[in-house]
Amino acid sequence: MFIPPMLLQYSKNNLPFDDPSTFAELKWDGIRLIVSNMDELNLYTKNTNATAKYPELHNPPIPKGTILDGEIVVLDAHGKADFEACHAGFRSSKKRKPVVYMAFDILYHRGVDVTRLSLETRKQLLEETLLETDYYRIVRPIKGSAKDFFNIVCQHGLEGIVIKKKDSKYDNGVRSWSWQKVINYQRAEVYITGYSKKESSWLLGYLDGGRIRPIGALELGITQSARESMWPIFQNYKNGESKDHVFVKPLVRCKVKYRDWYKSGAMRLPVFEEFIV
Template structure:
């Protein structure tokens, strides 16, 4: 397995314009390495996924080619659907069509090209295969990254990636040469419970006289936030089960999150601070 090069978050999650960088659309799917060395293999960050995607086995790649990219499933509007992509990963019996979107090349005709600058690897990527319904390329966007991010937000897409043109491919490294800017959504929620075994909180939003559950929040909760919340959570207990203590919705906080699941729950809510 090849460990992919990973991204950092852009400072303050803000896009920036730099003539020494390229900009790409960040696709909301599953990171995938496609290797056609001795045989075709498909690798996620943690698993050999070759058997999960038989439609990708007829790859338009010469022997000696290794590509990095994102595996996506698109919805009826043509937007990447992470939930459908994740469901397909768990069960190949589902009929969701996947597409591999290549954005980098690591091996070209049996030669390791990770040490070449990104702009040159992009040229080799263009030469490495003919596109099919299952294999396509992610191409850089010309013009302003800041303006492009505004368009991404308008269409409700995941975000953008800004990459240095001269960057090498740093295998298994989270590098500042590639940074992501995420189109976070924001909301105000109430804390409705907490996990007995870790530091996660249950959250919900008020609808009339009721609280609608929005899922579990694990990210962004600092030690200081837990210390501030604990006296109120402890004295506002309503009930419990094997996993959670349920509390009155007395604490309100601000969160950011990626999107909504089809169930209506928030995807990856991140604590931002308490509200008075």
């Protein structure tokens, strides 16, 4: 039985806040997964039945009639989530590393829909229902300040936090303000080195040891006015092309925020912020 997962909003200005009516918990960097242990076990991502892909999750420590919401992650030697390894394993089963399921909500309990109960009550039911193992763990709210917690998360290079209203219902498939995410973005100054012929994206380069090395494409956050500003540069300073891209001289720099670096050297999910004049 598939239930579309409840989705998050970004907190205002991506800033943490303290509110006694909310919980704060760690945002794990992996793949969202619904564990449905009704008449039979099914593991659902947002758009795929992934039951066959993760045999290590096939004996969940929960009774029949239980549906959980959570995140599958691959943990590195330091206990941090390795996003790249998790997604590589999802794309290909060859040399896939085992995943751990981080459960943060319960949607069905003893065959009964509990999504209309408060989050606080559902958290209690989750504790009563799930017996933690090497492959199944519970994401627990922290005690204390969300602002202080976010600072600690940033110091340790983790993805971010989620702030949730204690009385929130579980709204299937809805992007709700009852759950707000605060992301630990990093920032950098980069060069714009080209653009895609087929998509509305720019190529980026990073100054490294006196040379500009390619670090991938920028798709997010580019405004219409920014595109109009770059078009004369793209037209007048072409520096070659390939099947998919046109390259330009690296004359323009911009500020971007991004999640992390891939092992390939590409920047993960860069977002345009502003030009550097």
